[in-house]
Amino acid sequence: MLMLAEKTRRAFYRAVGDAQIVALGENIEKGQSAALTLARKLRQAGNTPPLAYDQDLSLYEHVRLQVAMDEAAFLEDRQRLFTLMGLWGAQGHARLPHRLPLPQHDISLAGLESRAVSQNLRLEAANKRLAAFAAVVKVSGLAGILPGASIGVNYVRDPDVRGTLGPAISVPLPIFNQGQPAAAMAISEYRAAYRHYQAVAIEVRAQVRERWVALHALAREVIFYQKIMLPLRRRIVDETQASYNGMFDSGFLLVESKIDEIKTARRFVISLERYWRARAKLQNTVGGHLSDQRPPQAPIETSHSTQEKTP
Amino acid sequence: MMNRRTILASGAALAAGAVLPKAASAATPAETPAGAAYSNRRQSEARARALTAKPLAPGLPNRDYMPVVAPNTGTLPFQIVDGVKVFHMVAMEFWNEFAPGLKALVWGYNGMLHPVLEAVEGERVRIYVTNRLPEPTTVHWHGLYVDNGMDGLSGVTQTPIKPGETYKYEFNLVEPGTKMYHSHYDEMTQIALGMTGMFIIHPRTPRYRVDRDFAIMLHEWDIVPGTYRPNPLQMTDFNVFTMNGKSFPSTHPLVARTGQRVRIRLGNLGPMDHHPIHLHNYSFQVVASDGGDYPPSAWQPETTVLVPVGSTRVVEFDATNPGDWAMHCHMTHHTMTQMGHHFGNMIGVKPGNLGEKMRQLLPRYMTMGEDGMGTPMNMPTLPNTAAMEGGKGPYGFINMGGMFTILKVRDGITSYEDVGWYKPLAPPGTVSQLAVPAQMKHDGVNPQNIPPPIPGPSSPATTPM
Numbered sequence: 207m208l209m210l211a212e213k214t215r216r217a218f219y220r221a222v223g224d225a226q227i228v229a230l231g232e233n234i235e236k237g238q239s240a241a242l243t244l245a246r247k248l249r250q251a252g253n254t255p256p257l258a259y260d261q262d263l264s265l266y267e268h269v270r271l272q273v274a275m276d277e278a279a280f281l282e283d284r285q286r287l288f289t290l291m292g293l294w295g296a297q298g299h300a301r302l303p304h305r306l307p308l309p310q311h312d313i314s315l316a317g318l319e320s321r322a323v324s325q326n327l328r329l330e331a332a333n334k335r336l337a338a339f340a341a342v343v344k345v346s347g348l349a350g351i352l353p354g355a356s357i358g359v360n361y362v363r364d365p366d367v368r369g370t371l372g373p374a375i376s377v378p379l380p381i382f383n384q385g386q387p388a389a390a391m392a393i394s395e396y397r398a399a400y401r402h403y404q405a406v407a408i409e410v411r412a413q414v415r416e417r418w419v420a421l422h423a424l425a426r427e428v429i430f431y432q433k434i435m436l437p438l439r440r441r442i443v444d445e446t447q448a449s450y451n452g453m454f455d456s457g458f459l460l461v462e463s464k465i466d467e468i469k470t471a472r473r474f475v476i477s478l479e480r481y482w483r484a485r486a487k488l489q490n491t492v493g494g495h496l497s498d499q500r501p502p503q504a505p506i507e508t509s510h511s512t513q514e515k516t517p
Numbered sequence: 518m519m520n521r522r523t524i525l526a527s528g529a530a531l532a533a534g535a536v537l538p539k540a541a542s543a544a545t546p547a548e549t550p551a552g553a554a555y556s557n558r559r560q561s562e563a564r565a566r567a568l569t570a571k572p573l574a575p576g577l578p579n580r581d582y583m584p585v586v587a588p589n590t591g592t593l594p595f596q597i598v599d600g601v602k603v604f605h606m607v608a609m610e611f612w613n614e615f616a617p618g619l620k621a622l623v624w625g626y627n628g629m630l631h632p633v634l635e636a637v638e639g640e641r642v643r644i645y646v647t648n649r650l651p652e653p654t655t656v657h658w659h660g661l662y663v664d665n666g667m668d669g670l671s672g673v674t675q676t677p678i679k680p681g682e683t684y685k686y687e688f689n690l691v692e693p694g695t696k697m698y699h700s701h702y703d704e705m706t707q708i709a710l711g712m713t714g715m716f717i718i719h720p721r722t723p724r725y726r727v728d729r730d731f732a733i734m735l736h737e738w739d740i741v742p743g744t745y746r747p748n749p750l751q752m753t754d755f756n757v758f759t760m761n762g763k764s765f766p767s768t769h770p771l772v773a774r775t776g777q778r779v780r781i782r783l784g785n786l787g788p789m790d791h792h793p794i795h796l797h798n799y800s801f802q803v804v805a806s807d808g809g810d811y812p813p814s815a816w817q818p819e820t821t822v823l824v825p826v827g828s829t830r831v832v833e834f835d836a837t838n839p840g841d842w843a844m845h846c847h848m849t850h851h852t853m854t855q856m857g858h859h860f861g862n863m864i865g866v867k868p869g870n871l872g873e874k875m876r877q878l879l880p881r882y883m884t885m886g887e888d889g890m891g892t893p894m895n896m897p898t899l900p901n902t903a904a905m906e907g908g909k910g911p912y913g914f915i916n917m918g919g920m921f922t923i924l925k926v927r928d929g930i931t932s933y934e935d936v937g938w939y940k941p942l943a944p945p946g947t948v949s950q951l952a953v954p955a956q957m958k959h960d961g962v963n964p965q966n967i968p969p970p971i972p973g974p975s976s977p978a979t980t981p982m
Contacts, residue, residue, distance in 0.1 A: 233878065240874040251865035251887075445743075445899070447881055452898030453890070453905065454742050454857030457875070457882070464878050 215486035223479030224280035325493035339396035431474035439467035567691035576637025582719035588769035619903035624710035630762030631734035653677030657701035660807035671702040693720035709749035713786035728777035743899035758919035765921035801834035846920035911940035
């Protein structure tokens with residue numbers, strides 16, 4: 207169930223991201239189409255050779271192909287989402303939100319591991335198994351079967367793991383079969399369960415750290431695009447426009463600067479999409495919300511198109 | 518021992534000697550009858566004597582010579598100490614405004630671009646050069662006859678003047694002329710940044726006098742729009758062209774009274790380009806270069822004088838026709854300021870839906886240049902850039918900038934200050950204007966009668982969309 211939730215979340219973010227990428231691709235196509243119009247008019251005026259026009263035509267056709275591929279990817283991913291959500295019939299026309307939300311606050315690693323250990327279902331299952339074996343050991347009365355054996359209590363105390371009571375058993379060397387194999391098996395199974403519990407706890411904690419590091423890196427990448435690259439690209443467009451106004455640079459360079467800006471927005475959306483998918487994986491590992499503050503919701507919409515405005 | 522080859526060689530030499538005139542084989546060309554006729558040896562020997570002769574008394578402006586007018590720049594001051602004219606040149610960096618909206622950090626002397634050194638033939642000058650630049654420098658006296666050690670060529674005739682040092686140059690001015698000076702250390706950088714000027718040596722006894730005497734140094738620069746410093750690495754694509762450090766409309770006009778004899782001295786120590794300077798209306802005479810005065814028999818009537826890099830040309834004419842007469846370099850790109858050469862040739866483009874498509878993504882886009890580039894767009898552009906072309910004139914916008922100025926000839930003026938435009942003074946009927954249809958009809962001119970077009974190739978655009 208948890209796996210399904212995670213897969214659905216990831217499919218949702220991918221589909222919303224895809225829609226944004228398609229919209230941005232359509233803007234790139236508009237820009238390349240404008241450049242091609244300029245190239246055609248220059249050619250018609252007799253000012254440029256056929257080569258110049260064909261080069262622009264090649265760029266335009268390449269962009270058209272890319273947009274078509276983006277659209278196909280979007281439709282495929284949206285269908286996968288709807289399948290996971292169990293939508294069908296008229297529900298299959300549900301619209302996705304316009305854009306992915308921005309990461310709104312940092313997720314601190316502090317406390318995340320302990321929350322994962324306390325909430326993780328696999329760990330819970332391992333713990334229950336361990337408790338069951340502990341009960342078997344207790345019920346079998348190993349102390350009577352094994353004269354000389356001492357049975358005590360081993361209390362496992364870990365700051366991130368709930369306290370666990372376990373047996374502490376020492377068994378003398380068996381000389382005759384007095385039921386020792388069965389006792390040893392019970393003890394062995396208990397120990398195996400205990401080791402398994404420990405392994406799962408370590409794995410969960412390691413996975414939390416690993417996924418948190420990946421998420422943190424992606425959050426930084428998103429912020430890098432949002433705070434640095436996109437404003438810089440906008441400034442470059444403004445400067446190129448000023449240069450064009452003074453007739454220092456060509457209309458082609460102006461369009462190219464705008465397309466570069468949109469391509470940067472495309473990379474930003476890809477980073478954002480990866481961020482949310484990574485966040486879904488971390489959320490699954492932790493087994494619940496990542497912080498007290500719930501993440502911004504991007505609900506399924508039913509009335510808006512997937513068209514994205516120019517960034 | 519002679520072998521076949523050496524015998525042949527000596528035989529060839531003998532044969533050559535046999536056909537050469539005796540004088541040519543035994544003496545220098547100057548001693549031949551023809552060489553003697555064209556030699557300036559006597560002049561050279563006189564120069565050599567003058568170099569070490571006792572200098573004449575220093576000449577004073579407005580007493581011994583009429584100072585030149587150097588529009589937009591100045592003449593360096595001097596003082597006379599023990600019979601020697603003493604100048605102090607400070608090589609330094611400073612801001613220069615080339616045209617409205619365009620300032621850049623340049624290198625020059627005493628805070629001026631191309632200041633004039635002015636002196637008189639036969640006197641002795643002592644010129645101190647203080648270096649306030651970040652690198653060494655020297656000053657070469659271009660066209661002057663001086664002791665070898667005063668020539669100012671770093672590494673050949675002197676050690677370079679390091680930053681903070683002051684060197685002394687001292688020599689007699691042995692002959693008059695329109696000479697120049699410039700840095701001769703890291704020339705590519707220092708000349709590109711402006712370290713040039715004119716050195717005018719007035720004759721002790723002029724053959725004749727003129728009424729107006731102008732001095733203009735030509736120069737070219739590469740100042741990328743939006744930058745604040747000329748680029749000395751540029752070799753071909755210069756974009757700012759100046760007369761005494763200014764581009765039109767910042768060039769001061771040359772003002773003269775009708776009937777005056779006018780002399781214009783033009784010097785070119787720009788990095789790479791020669792400049793054909795054209796004066797409207799007047800046929801002038803080219804009377805001298807930095808090599809000296811031409812004999813009157815060699816004066817050449819011209820309307821355009823080519824001023825090569827590393828040369829001066831002096832032209833003279835009688836300002837008999839009043840008006841506002843343009844004087845400019847006739848290389849068309851030299852009368853544009855910061856023309857962008859990457860804009861693309863838009864002439865003849867029919868915009869159609871181009872603007873609409875562009876504005877889908879670029880709302881401030883405007884199609885430009887399809888009908889020509891003579892109309893200023895006045896759109897916000899890069900900081901620290903000058904308009905490509907001039908400015909407002911009496912009949913509308915002036916489509917020229919860069920190396921362009923105006924000779925203003927006026928009747929009866931008593932001051933050479935700004936005399937305004939000639940427009941209100943133009944006699945009726947002497948200004949070109951819209952033709953009157955009745956007169957055109959009377960003269961048999963029908964604007965509808967145009968020559969039939971010559972068919973061109975089939976449509977050049979073979980791949981319409």
